[in-house]
Amino acid sequence: MVQMSAIGRTTMETRNVGSERRFSAEKMQKVNLFETERMFADIYCLEPGQEQKRHAHSDADKIYFVIEGTGRFHIGDEERDLGPDQIVLAPANVEHGVRNESRARLVLLVFMAPNPNKRESPVTS
């Protein structure tokens, strides 16, 4: 039986991506917007020279959408500079990362599914 009120959220969850952005001279900042066990949405904020090092997720897909600036994206065997309005898929099991090689700030909207940080109990416990 589907419980239509199981989640118990009663208010509309909204964020403003413009006002949520946050930078640090120390390292790339990740600001979480939403998360459920099925996915998360973050903003990544990179000062010039900062990066998210290359890594892979065995069973989760990631999407990067460029909001501001230009990022040098590495996905699989390819590396490409992407700017505003461009969106890219980093499929599960594929190594990916992004560096800000520009002189301006880089802001990315990032989605990942499922959420590796908040996984439901595995079926094969």
Next chain:
Amino acid sequence: MVQMSAIGRTTMETRNVGSERRFSAEKMQKVNLFETERMFADIYCLEPGQEQKRHAHSDADKIYFVIEGTGRFHIGDEERDLGPDQIVLAPANVEHGVRNESRARLVLLVFMAPNPNKRESPVTS
């Protein structure tokens, strides 16, 4: 056993959200950007007066990010106008929809996880 090369994608999948937008006088247009069994990313393009009718998904979360224009979002018991830079969560099981009540075009970036159109074979076959 995890098959690291199971997906078989070799080229970087990128899209330009600006050039992918497409409108129709007939109804709201959905343009798919990416899809896997874990999620999809679409652009929704609404002329003034067009809408996505209220509906719910029993086990998938949706996110709407406003790229251009202003949408009147209905999520659960709430209705609110959201504009550029605003992002909103429509959790699983919660009724949601959006109408373009403005005089300008509305463009939304939409993510859903998991992908209800491309579900993997259920574990309990």
